[in-house]
Amino acid sequence: MSDPKHFQAEIDSDARQSPLRVAFITRRISPAVKAEDDRELMTYPEVFFRIAVAIELLAMALVAASLAWNAPLEQLADPLHTPNPAKAPWYFLGLQELLHYFPPVVAGVLIPMLVIMALVAMPYFQINSQAEGLWSRDRARRLRIFGTVVAVLGVFLAAFQVYPVLIVTLLIAGFMLYAVRGDAPTATAGQRWLAAKPLAFWLMTWFFAELTVLTLIGTFFRGPGWAWVWPWKV
DSSP, X not given: OOSOOOOBOOOOSOTTTOOSBOOOOOTTOOOOTTOOOOSOOOOTTHHHHHHHHHHHXXXXXXXXXXXXXXXXXXXXXXXXXXXXXXXXXXXXXXXXXXXXXXXXXXXXXXXXXXXXHHHHHGGGSOSSTTOOOTTSSOHHHHHHHHHHHHHHHHHHHHHTTOHHHHHHHHHHHHHHHHTTTTTSTTOOHHHHHHHTOOHHHHHHHHHXXXXXXXXXXXXXXXXXXXXXXXXXXX
């Protein structure tokens, strides 16, 4: 050989600087023989520079929009003439809509607190960390848990007559059941696509769907006294 390679056993942390070496692999460790090195590493300061550019572009877009259109502000507040209905900003209208159905303690304290506690606790549990399909394994057990959760949530929502949330919940549950047989030979493309979605996908889909529906109802379908009105009759 014109260019013989001299292998030697050594301890080093940089595989690029010392590529010709003998690696000692223990019995329970599999070497990454197909690993690929990235040509670009998103480290400081590149990633921060891109963030700064994005913030500057967003700021310029907001300034341009404010110069072209006036903010949709109402008249000055008058304590003698309280608007009816008094609506919160759009990002709080979903919560205000919940206050229409639940007692204030439930809608304003208990439900937000449970959501925050769930977000804090979820990283400490191995909940589908492999991002596998919800029905990929333990299908019978997961179906029993799924049925119990949907039944309890449905009874709770029906008891308080929260029909918008109940309808969206049943629709999402229907799509989840539709994806159960996604691995069958006769499954459609949409069924296989839904079957590959993990639990996090379904939870976030349900959350965003509920938030969107409640916000739209509070924005366009609530009139004086928070009564239901059609948008074209206001």
